[in-house]
Amino acid sequence: MLFVTIYTLSAMAKKQTNDPRCISLGLSIKRARVDRKLSQEKLAEMADIHTSYIGQIERGLRYPSLKVIFKIADALNIKVSDLFRDIDVKKNK
Secondary structure, three states: OHHHHHHHHHHHHHHOOOOHHHHHHHHHHHHHHHHOOOOHHHHHHHHOOOHHHHHHHHOOOOOOOHHHHHHHHHHHOOOHHHHHOOOOOOOOO
């Protein structure tokens, strides 16, 4: 059981990122959510995704798929392009 826990935690750590574009996307989602006076829980319910996943996306810790981005944009009633409007940072290699 300990192995499963350690493996799961290390696999989760590999999914985290410090990519400034993910951080910008997350901040854009958070800004839109807060502007609409929605909690993370309510947005997650409306987008049919897990609450903790919303928090991880907003903090730039997860790479959401296009499908998830579409679901979030639909729940926020905004265009997908609006979420990317402020992202102009190139990833450092």
